[in-house]
Amino acid sequence: MSMVISSGLPAPCSLLMATLMLLIVQAQSFTRHYNFNVQMANVTRLCATKSIVTVNGEYPGPALVAREGDRVVVRVTNHVAHNMTLHWHGVRQLRNGWADGTAYVTQCPIQTGQSYVYNFTVTGQRGTLWWHAHISWLRATVHGAIVILPKHGVPYPFAAPHMEVPVILGEWWRADTEAVITRALHTGGPSDVSDAYTINGLPGPLYNDCCAKDTFKLKVEPGKTYMLRLINAALNDELFFSIANHTLTVVEVDAVYVKPFTVKTLIILPPMCSSPPSRCIQRPTSTCRPLST
Numbered sequence: 001m002s003m004v005i006s007s008g009l010p011a012p013c014s015l016l017m018a019t020l021m022l023l024i025v026q027a028q029s030f031t032r033h034y035n036f037n038v039q040m041a042n043v044t045r046l047c048a049t050k051s052i053v054t055v056n057g058e059y060p061g062p063a064l065v066a067r068e069g070d071r072v073v074v075r076v077t078n079h080v081a082h083n084m085t086l087h088w089h090g091v092r093q094l095r096n097g098w099a100d101g102t103a104y105v106t107q108c109p110i111q112t113g114q115s116y117v118y119n120f121t122v123t124g125q126r127g128t129l130w131w132h133a134h135i136s137w138l139r140a141t142v143h144g145a146i147v148i149l150p151k152h153g154v155p156y157p158f159a160a161p162h163m164e165v166p167v168i169l170g171e172w173w174r175a176d177t178e179a180v181i182t183r184a185l186h187t188g189g190p191s192d193v194s195d196a197y198t199i200n201g202l203p204g205p206l207y208n209d210c211c212a213k214d215t216f217k218l219k220v221e222p223g224k225t226y227m228l229r230l231i232n233a234a235l236n237d238e239l240f241f242s243i244a245n246h247t248l249t250v251v252e253v254d255a256v257y258v259k260p261f262t263v264k265t266l267i268i269l270p271p272m273c274s275s276p277p278s279r280c281i282q283r284p285t286s287t288c289r290p291l292s293t
């Protein structure tokens with residue numbers, strides 16, 4: 001989902017110019033190549049260092065950026081002890097079904113030491129989606145943004161933002177998340193709750209003193225418009241998002257532009273809906289996202 005926040009006047013936008021550009025610029029599409037190495041990394045949060053599964057040692061993982069119409073080729077190599085897959089959440093995968101990355105649905109998990117090449121085109125979508133591990137609870141730390149820009153030369157249907165920033169909401173566990181889900185499955189009860197909520201992997205100052213430095217900060221200039229590409233990567237929790245003394249204008253949901261509307265607070269649902277709330281759409285992967293927030 002993308003939204004723009006602004007504390008000033010939007011930049012003027014000429015419809016005539018936009019139309020001319022559309023006529024002149026030939027849409028070009030490219031193949032975007034990514035190497036995703038699934039590897040362990042030591043990460044310190046809440047005053048303790050933990051070994052977590054990551055892509056390329058990054059937490060959250062690298063953003064995958066493409067334009068509408070591009071082909072994306074991601075070579076995933078698994079260097080960890082877990083068998084796993086990566087899922088491109090919300091990408092329609094028209095005629096690329098086997099690139100969906102849902103373990104035991106479209107493919108067998110990528111085993112330790114093996115590689116798999118995901119090869120798909122991004123068709124008729126533009127906006128913010130995300131990718132994540134699609135097996136057990138590995139997505140707790142194995143996830144990142146998918147940014148789909150409009151075709152080359154095609155402007156946004158709203159004033160161009162000054163800056164675009166992925167904002168990934170997530171959770172941090174002191175414990176090993178694979179142990180947490182294994183225990184929950186054995187007992188049949190609910191899983192333990194996480195120890196912290198995070199923004200772009202950082203818990204912020206709410207938890208204890210050593211977290212103050214682990215705060216996501218975005219320097220903004222008054223009067224400029226910022227597009228936040230908001231993702232809920234939490235495992236089970238609906239999360240609310242608001243910026244003190246600002247309003248948010250939602251411009252896109254699930255890689256579809258929406259008629260912009262302004263809110264003070266948003267709710268974003270987590271990817272898995274065990275009992276789908278009424279505002280979810282069921283996807284073939286049995287994951288769902290809010291229709292409108």
Ligand SMILES: *[C@@H]1O[C@H](CO)[C@@H](O)[C@H](O)[C@H]1NC(C)=O
Pocket residue numbers: 040041042051
């Ligand atoms: C993480 O830290 C442990 C203990 O210091 C070390 O043995 C291990 O090699 C480290 N792992 C990585 C991926 O750096």
Ligand SMILES: *[C@@H]1O[C@H](CO)[C@@H](O)[C@H](O)[C@H]1NC(C)=O
Pocket residue numbers: 081082083111112
């Ligand atoms: C990974 O998959 C292989 C083949 O199915 C299996 O033998 C192995 O036990 C799996 N590894 C783990 C850690 O589950």
Ligand SMILES: *[C@@H]1O[C@H](CO)[C@@H](O)[C@H](O)[C@H]1NC(C)=O
Pocket residue numbers: 073117119120
């Ligand atoms: C990706 O798929 C296209 C279309 O099938 C094919 O031409 C291309 O060679 C594939 N690329 C890789 C790296 O597998």
Ligand SMILES: *[C@@H]1O[C@H](CO)[C@@H](O)[C@H](O)[C@H]1NC(C)=O
Pocket residue numbers: 244245
């Ligand atoms: C929001 O505005 C109120 C009233 O002007 C002010 O008291 C408060 O400190 C502001 N909050 C933040 C986080 O800036």
